[in-house]
Amino acid sequence: MKKLTHFFIFGMLALVIIQLVSCAEETDCSMTARKMMNAGFYKKLNMAQKDTLDTLTVTALGTDSIIINKDAKVSGESLPLNWTADSTALIFHYTNTTKKDTIKIWHTNTPIFVSMECGYSMTQTISKVSYTKHVLDSINVAYKLANVDAIQNIRIYY
Template structure:
């Protein structure tokens, strides 16, 4: 009986000093975001004076079932546009981090709201990309990385758009520069 507390004490010490073999080394950030920097025509960072709302859009094929007169179901595929507000009236922004869809293309609609005018304009940025699934560890969830293959945009308020780094992963780094023509103010 005197040996039982000693044996239990040794087992407890072993459990404390030797954790299980399965130690989760998952990355703290498993989401991949496209990082957009807002710059003026000279490439200098600036804050917008307008408030910006950004809506993400992607296309999805949805299967709809029609009921026929004999009671059977007939499937048909409908193309659908899925939209979600990602940024709502952000004021004084210098950059944005936006998620991409799991489809091969993602579209962002930038709506600019100015204090002088009720509605000041809208630009659309379309990004085509290749999805790269990434598995870090079996205990961790899978991650989706992206390789940007192309980008187009409208030019209502934004001047141009460049790809600075086409590889989008879970490291926070600049991927796009959005150029605006900014009128210099007297200081």
């Protein structure tokens, strides 16, 4: 009976040690978060003043993907860039008009190995932007690297 008690205590102690060791090295994969292109909307007459769009829907050209769906009172958006191509084309749909604007962003995708547990992260550098001028006036590239820090990449003037 004494051996059975010792065996039970040893087993419980082993389980506690295994649980502690298994949680000791939890990998932090937060640096692999999806980096976004951050766009701010501005008035063309006063380029420092933010503009607010009533409602905006953003879709990806050539797909049925809705990226932003009827976002109201918007003065900026975080938009994804394509990981598998060197360009991303987005269509801006405005509510008060049937007009749409297409914005094409050329970018360089560079995969960065993080770790075996986390895999890869993608660094995306914006090289050029082209756009239609149905509603928007112009676009300026302010910061080339897509980021998770909400640093504004492009300024869109209306």
